[in-house]
Amino acid sequence: MLRISACCLTLVLLCSCAPAKRPKLKSFKNDYPLTAAPIESVRINDSLWAPRLKANRQTGVPHCLAQLEKSGAFGMFRTLNGSTKEGRYKNNPWGCSDVYKSLEGLIRSNRTNPDKAAVAAAGKKVDEFLKLVAGAQADDGFIFPYLQLYKKDYKPFSAALARYTETYCMGHLIEMAVEHYETTGSAEALKIAGSVADCIDKSHRPGGKYDFPSGHPEIEIALMRLHRVTGDHKYLNLTKRLIEKSKTIKTTWSQGKPAMGHDEAVGHSVAMFYLYAGAVDAAQVSGDDKLMGLIRKKWRSAALTKTYITGSCGTRGHSEGFGAPYYLPNDKAYCETCASISYCMWNHRMFLAAGEAKYMDLMERTLYNGFLSGVSPSGDRFYYPNPLKTARGKKRVPWFGCPCCPTNVVRFYPLIPTYMYSTDPVSGEVSVNLFASGRAELHLGADILTLTQKTDYPRDGKVSIAYKVADVRDSTTRTAPLRIRVRIPGWCGKPAWMLNGKAIVPKTDKGYAVFTLSGDAGEVTMNCPMPVVRMIAHPKVKADHGRVALMRGPLVYCFEGIDSPESTELALAADQEFETKAKEIMPGMTVDAVIAKDAAGAAIAAIPYFARAYRKETSMLVWTRQAGLKTPKDAEADSWKDKLYRRLDPKELD
Numbered sequence: 001m002l003r004i005s006a007c008c009l010t011l012v013l014l015c016s017c018a019p020a021k022r023p024k025l026k027s028f029k030n031d032y033p034l035t036a037a038p039i040e041s042v043r044i045n046d047s048l049w050a051p052r053l054k055a056n057r058q059t060g061v062p063h064c065l066a067q068l069e070k071s072g073a074f075g076m077f078r079t080l081n082g083s084t085k086e087g088r089y090k091n092n093p094w095g096c097s098d099v100y101k102s103l104e105g106l107i108r109s110n111r112t113n114p115d116k117a118a119v120a121a122a123g124k125k126v127d128e129f130l131k132l133v134a135g136a137q138a139d140d141g142f143i144f145p146y147l148q149l150y151k152k153d154y155k156p157f158s159a160a161l162a163r164y165t166e167t168y169c170m171g172h173l174i175e176m177a178v179e180h181y182e183t184t185g186s187a188e189a190l191k192i193a194g195s196v197a198d199c200i201d202k203s204h205r206p207g208g209k210y211d212f213p214s215g216h217p218e219i220e221i222a223l224m225r226l227h228r229v230t231g232d233h234k235y236l237n238l239t240k241r242l243i244e245k246s247k248t249i250k251t252t253w254s255q256g257k258p259a260m261g262h263d264e265a266v267g268h269s270v271a272m273f274y275l276y277a278g279a280v281d282a283a284q285v286s287g288d289d290k291l292m293g294l295i296r297k298k299w300r301s302a303a304l305t306k307t308y309i310t311g312s313c314g315t316r317g318h319s320e321g322f323g324a325p326y327y328l329p330n331d332k333a334y335c336e337t338c339a340s341i342s343y344c345m346w347n348h349r350m351f352l353a354a355g356e357a358k359y360m361d362l363m364e365r366t367l368y369n370g371f372l373s374g375v376s377p378s379g380d381r382f383y384y385p386n387p388l389k390t391a392r393g394k395k396r397v398p399w400f401g402c403p404c405c406p407t408n409v410v411r412f413y414p415l416i417p418t419y420m421y422s423t424d425p426v427s428g429e430v431s432v433n434l435f436a437s438g439r440a441e442l443h444l445g446a447d448i449l450t451l452t453q454k455t456d457y458p459r460d461g462k463v464s465i466a467y468k469v470a471d472v473r474d475s476t477t478r479t480a481p482l483r484i485r486v487r488i489p490g491w492c493g494k495p496a497w498m499l500n501g502k503a504i505v506p507k508t509d510k511g512y513a514v515f516t517l518s519g520d521a522g523e524v525t526m527n528c529p530m531p532v533v534r535m536i537a538h539p540k541v542k543a544d545h546g547r548v549a550l551m552r553g554p555l556v557y558c559f560e561g562i563d564s565p566e567s568t569e570l571a572l573a574a575d576q577e578f579e580t581k582a583k584e585i586m587p588g589m590t591v592d593a594v595i596a597k598d599a600a601g602a603a604i605a606a607i608p609y610f611a612r613a614y615r616k617e618t619s620m621l622v623w624t625r626q627a628g629l630k631t632p633k634d635a636e637a638d639s640w641k642d643k644l645y646r647r648l649d650p651k652e653l654d
C-alpha cells in the first residue's frame with residue numbers, strides 16, 4: 001500500500017536477499033505527490049525500534065501463526081481441501097482474516113531479512129497456503145471458510161451476515177496476496193487476489209442484489225493496492241462505488257449513520273480508519289477533490305475532538321467506536337491497538353497527500369504511546385484496549401478470543417521504516433518524518449541520496465542527519481538543487497539547527513525545516529530541548545478538568561501504583577522542578593522516569609505510558625489532579641483553535 005508512484009520504480013535494493021523478480025508498479029496521472037520510502041531502502045539500528053522489528057519477525061509472526069494453527073483457523077482451509085483430520089473451528093467467523101494478516105506479516109517482515117533460508121521458507125509457506133486458498137474458493141472466487149463449512153445455506157454478502165465481515169476478510173486475503181506478488185512476483189498470488197476482487201465486483205454492481213457498502217471496511221485499501229499493481233480501473237471503480245454507497249447506507253459498523261454521509265468521525269474506530277484510509281487512496285488516484293475535502297473534515301473531527309493524548313481513539317460503551325465530540329473518559333478509553341495501527345495508516349496517507357507535519361506529529365504520538373503500549377518488546381504479548389486509567393492494570397497476554405490486534409501488530413511493524421522518509425520526485429526533496437538511528441538510501445531522479453541518522457530519540461531530542469549524494473549517471477542530469485526537509489516535532493516548538501557545523505535558521509514550510517544542499521555531502525543537526533511538560537486538555541474534555549498529563553518529547557507518561565501507592569488519587573504540587581532518572585523496567589527496557597512532587601511534597605515517579613504494567617499488575621493513571629488548576633470555562637474554548645491538548649504554563653496555576 002505504500003509503494004505508490006513512479007518514483008518507486010527507482011527503488012534502491014539494499015537487501016541482497018531481495019528477489020530479482022519484483023514487479024514494476026503502475027504509475028497514475030493523479031497520485032500522491034509524496035512517495036513513502038520503500039521498505040528495502042531503510043535500515044533502523046536504534047535501541048527501541050530495531051530490536052522490536054527483529055522480535056516481531058523472529059517471535060511475533062511465528063507466535064501468531066502457531067496460535068492460529070492451535071485455534072483451528074488454518075485447519076478450516078485444509079478441511080475445505082478435503083482433509084478429514086481437522087477438528088471443528090470454534091472461534092469467530094472472521095478467523096480467516098487473522099490467518100491472512102499473519103501471513104502478510106510473515107512476507108513483509110522477511111523483505112529485509114538477511115537470512116536467505118528464512119526468506120525462502122517464508123515464501124514456500126505462503127505459496128503452499130495459496131494452493132489451499134485456491135482449493136477452498138467457490139467457483140465464483142468467493143471464499144469465507146466459516147460460512148462455507150458451517151453455514152451451508154449462506155447467501156454471500158447479505159445484509160444479515162454483514163457482521164460476518166466477508167469483504168473485510170476477503171480484503172485481507174487480497175492484501176496478503178498483493179504483498180506476496182510485490183515481494184516475489186508470484187503470478188499465482190496475483191491471480192487469487194484478482195479472482196477474489198472480481199467476485200466482489202460482480203456481486204456489488206450498481207442496481208444489483210448486493211449493491212451496498214462493505215460490511216466492515218478494509219476491502220477499500222485492498223482494492224486500491226490491487227489497482228496499483230494491475231492498473232485495472234475496475235478495482236478503483238469498485239472502491240469508489242463502495243465509498244459512494246456508504247454515503248447513504250448505514251451498516252453494523254457505522255453506528256447508526258451512513259459512514260461517509262456526514263463530516264463527523266462516527267462508527268467503529270478501526271473500521272472507519274480503514275475506510276478513511278482507502279478513501280484517501282481512491283481520492284488521490286482519481287483526483288476527487290470533493291472526496292478529499294470530506295476526508296479532511298473527518299480528520300478534523302477525529303484528531304481535534306476524539307483522540308486521546310496517547311494518540312488513540314475509541315471508548316468503551318460505544319461498540320469499540322468513537323464517542324461524542326470531546327467525550328474522552330480515561331477509565332473507559334478503549335483505544336484498541338488496532339485503532340492505533342489503522343489511525344497511523346490513515347494519517348500517513350493524509351501526510352503523503354498534503355505534506356503537512358501535523359499528520360506525522362499525530363502519527364508519532366500514536367506510535368510511541370497508543371501503539372507501543374499494545375505490544376511487549378518480546379513481540380508476543382499484547383493489549384487489546386489501552387485505557388488511560390486502571391484501578392488494577394492487567395499484564396499483556398499472548399492471545400485473545402478475537403485476535404485482531406496481535407495479527408495487526410505483526411503486519412504493521414515492518415511498515416514503520418517506510419514511514420520515516422518520503423521523497424518528492426518533482427521538487428527533488430526528501431523528507432525526514434520520524435527520528436531513529438539508521439540509514440536510508442533514496443533515489444531522486446538520477447541521484448542516490450544516502451541519509452544516516454544518529455540519535456537517541458525519543459530519550460533525547462538531538463538528531464544528526466548526515467547526507468551523501470551519489471549521481472549514478474551524470475551530475476548534469478540534476479535539474480534542481482536537492483533539498484532535505486526535516487519535520488519540526490510538534491511537541492518541540494523551536495529547535496536549534498546546524499548545517500555543516502554552522503548554526504542556521506532554516507526556511508520552514510508546512511511544519512518542516514527546509515535545507516538546500518550545496519555540496520554532495522554534509523550534515524544537518526536538530527536539537528530539540530526535551531523538558532518535562534504538563535499538558536492540559538481542551539475545556540470541553542470534562543474528564544480531564546483540573547488534571548494534567550506529563551509529556552517529555554513525544555512520550556506520554558503515567559503514574560503506576562508500584563511507584564505511587566495512591567496513583568489514581570494523587571495530585572501534583574503546583575511548583576515543580578521535574579527531574580528525569582534512568583529506570584530499568586525490565587532487562588532490555590530502560591526508560592527515563594520523571595520524578596515529580598505531589599501536593600503533600602512527597603517525591604513520586606512517572607514512567608512512559610508504553611512501559612506500563614511490566615513490573616506489576618497495579619493501578620495506573622495518565623491524567624493526574626493538579627493543585628491550583630482552575631476548572632476551565634467553556635468560553636475559553638475559542639482560544640483552542642485547532643488544538644485538543646496544549647502545554648500548561650505554570651503561571652496559569654493559582
Ligand SMILES: [Zn+2]
Nearest residue numbers: 336338404405
Ligand atoms: Zn484489534
